[in-house]
Every structure is written in C-alpha cells, then in structure tokens.
Amino acid sequence: MAKEFKITSIRLRELEQELHYLKTTREQEVAEHLKEARSFGDLSENSEYDEAKNEQAQLYGRIAEVENILAHAVIIDDGLEGVAETTAGHVGLGCTVKVRDIELDETELYAIVGSQEADPINHRISDDSPFGRAMIGKTVGDTVEVEAPVGTLQFEILSVEK
Numbered sequence: 001m002a003k004e005f006k007i008t009s010i011r012l013r014e015l016e017q018e019l020h021y022l023k024t025t026r027e028q029e030v031a032e033h034l035k036e037a038r039s040f041g042d043l044s045e046n047s048e049y050d051e052a053k054n055e056q057a058q059l060y061g062r063i064a065e066v067e068n069i070l071a072h073a074v075i076i077d078d079g080l081e082g083v084a085e086t087t088a089g090h091v092g093l094g095c096t097v098k099v100r101d102i103e104l105d106e107t108e109l110y111a112i113v114g115s116q117e118a119d120p121i122n123h124r125i126s127d128d129s130p131f132g133r134a135m136i137g138k139t140v141g142d143t144v145e146v147e148a149p150v151g152t153l154q155f156e157i158l159s160v161e162k
Contacts, residue, residue: 004074006093006114006127012073019066022059030056069116076114091135091160093127099135099155102143107158112136 007015034056037048076093091097093112100107111124112135118126125132134146138157146153 002068002072004072005069005116006074006076007069007116008094008113009075011114011117012070012075015066015070015073019063019070022063022066026059030059074114089139089160091138091157093136094162096161097135097157098159099144099157102154102156110135 030052034049034052037046037052040046040048091112093114095112096109097112098107098109109123110131112127112132113124115126115128118124118129120129125135127133127136130148131146134144135155135157138144140157140160142157144155144157146155
C-alpha cells in the first residue's frame, strides 16, 4: 500500500500548479537547454551537455515526485465537518494548538499539518514529528511530554482551534 500524503486543499492546488508549470514551461526550457548544449559538439567532453542532462533528470524526478504526492493525497481540511464534531477540542491535523513550555514558561502557537506542509521555522509542525505525534488526540489542559534530542520537554495545551 502506498504512503498517503496528508495535505490541505490549498497545498493540493499549489502542487497541481507546480506540476502544470513543470510539464509545460520548465520542460520546454530544459529541452532548449539540452538542444543548445548538443550543438557544442563532442558529447563526451561537453560539460554543458552533462549539466543539461542532469537538469533534465532532476526535472523528471520532481515531476514523478509531485505526481506521486497528488495520486496519494488525502485532503485534511475539506469535508471533515463530522470528524470535527466528534473530535472537537482534540488536537488533530489542521488544528492550531497554543502550548506553554512548562520549563521555560513560554507560550507558542503551532499548526499541526501533514508532512508535505511542515515548516518548523514558521510553526507548522508535521503530525509525523515527535512533537506532532505527542500532541495528536490530546485536549486542552493536558500535559504532553515530547522526546527531543535535548531531552524530554513538557508542554501544557492551552487551546485547540480547528
């Protein structure tokens, strides 16, 4: 069974647009670059040709990757009204969680997202990360322990919003 990629509908549209760009504009650019590099003569000593072939391989690799994500995408924020009602107040995908670091007594706001949308610098944490796994299913008032390279961190959940 193929891995499912949990993404939002916004990310789905971004990936569809990227795929369209890669298959049209970018593919034509790479083909032109390859054609130009071939015109430089002897392919065995032609660094421009090698570079163009590598660029083409990277392009086709990214196209295959995006197609795979789209083929196995699971939308996490559309059509979940029934799920939201049964899990109201529980941390899940698509939730924004306000937590307090118990040791530092500092609060932070995190969005729990699928791995394809994770951006820790911008407080978008994957449900596959240690922090995300520890938070899933918890409710307001719970104290959560997260195993991290620096040791065990404790957080208190202050609020959960869908």
